[in-house]
Amino acid sequence: MFADMSMKDRRVLITAGASGIGLEITRVFSSAGCRVMICDIDEAALATAKRELPGLVTLKANVADEASVKNLFAQAKETLGGLDVLINNAGIAGPTGPVESLSKTDWDQTLAVNITSQFLCAREAVPLLKSSVHGVILNLSSAAGHLGFAGRTPYSASKWAVVGFTKSLAIELGPFGIRVNAILPGAVDGPRIRAVIAAKAKNLNVPEDALTKRHEEQAVLGRLIPARDVANMALFAASDAARNVTGQELVVDGHTQALI
Numbered sequence: 390m391f392a393d394m395s396m397k398d399r400r401v402l403i404t405a406g407a408s409g410i411g412l413e414i415t416r417v418f419s420s421a422g423c424r425v426m427i428c429d430i431d432e433a434a435l436a437t438a439k440r441e442l443p444g445l446v447t448l449k450a451n452v453a454d455e456a457s458v459k460n461l462f463a464q465a466k467e468t469l470g471g472l473d474v475l476i477n478n479a480g481i482a483g484p485t486g487p488v489e490s491l492s493k494t495d496w497d498q499t500l501a502v503n504i505t506s507q508f509l510c511a512r513e514a515v516p517l518l519k520s521s522v523h524g525v526i527l528n529l530s531s532a533a534g535h536l537g538f539a540g541r542t543p544y545s546a547s548k549w550a551v552v553g554f555t556k557s558l559a560i561e562l563g564p565f566g567i568r569v570n571a572i573l574p575g576a577v578d579g580p581r582i583r584a585v586i587a588a589k590a591k592n593l594n595v596p597e598d599a600l601t602k603r604h605e606e607q608a609v610l611g612r613l614i615p616a617r618d619v620a621n622m623a624l625f626a627a628s629d630a631a632r633n634v635t636g637q638e639l640v641v642d643g644h645t646q647a648l649i
């Protein structure tokens with residue numbers, strides 16, 4: 390444990406916290422003694438998370454929808470009595486394919502969930518964070534937020550946008566003592582990356598096993614990233630141990646050289 394890392398009783402809102410990386414972040418912040426609220430569009434997954442962690446506050450919300458986000462923050466304010474940490478985790482993979490094959494609907498949906506949601510949530514969170522002495526925003530980007538990613542143009546564009554949004558917001562909110570950082574995971578092990586690899590294997594007409602190995606080898610450490618490692622970075626970045634870290638790309642990707 391780092392010095393100054395106590396997170397006891399911090400009020401934390403995690404978007405899309407019911408599965409994947411969001412659920413792992415939820416577990417880590419809950420076990421650090423935070424008061425955690427999560428939202429998700431998947432009600433069954435919210436119920437499962439609540440069974441695992443009975444202290445959780447859960448709410449169904451679609452973070453790409455303005456009215457739903459307003460309701461989410463009204464509930465957070467009432468239930469948590471304010472906010473110290475917002476973790477903008479929600480994100481979708483978006484379509485896979487050459488740009489000329491993509492529909493505008495898929496493009497719009499990817500940007501809506503991956504970047505517009507972060508704007509909508511930050512806009513509601515900032516007035517609450519200004520009343521906190523530990524205000525922090527963490528935005529989930531990706532290794533595809535600082536590398537090109539052929540076949541995944543909407544995803545990559547949205548994740549680069551997250552970095553620009555983060556750096557701009559960090560400058561805007563620095564005078565209020567609010568820190569804003571982006572987390573850039575590499576390929577995280579779990580069902581989502583397996584589905585992405587399967588879609589890509591089909592697209593490229595190559596065996597899935599060989600493509601999994603190539604994904605591992607795109608990082609110099611030669612392995613996929615456990616979701617727990619991303620959650621640990623989030624906990625550090627939200628804590629006072631990182632009190633002078635803001636406006637940064639916090640990369641957790643085994644030093645990924647290129648995305649395939």
Ligand SMILES: NC(=O)c1ccc[n+]([C@@H]2O[C@H](COP(=O)([O-])OP(=O)(O)OC[C@H]3O[C@@H](n4cnc5c(N)ncnc54)[C@H](O)[C@@H]3O)[C@@H](O)[C@H]2O)c1
Nearest residue numbers: 405408409410429430431451452479480529531576577581
């Ligand atoms: N998995 C990876 O390899 C990887 C790598 C880099 C970055 N990321 C980023 O990390 C974040 C989490 O990814 P993940 O792999 O855990 O995703 P996931 O697909 O495993 O889980 C996503 C969760 O988001 C919820 N969700 C989807 N749309 C939503 C919406 N509009 N409103 C509220 N909830 C919604 C889903 O119901 C689900 O519970 C994303 O921003 C993703 O882009 C993931």
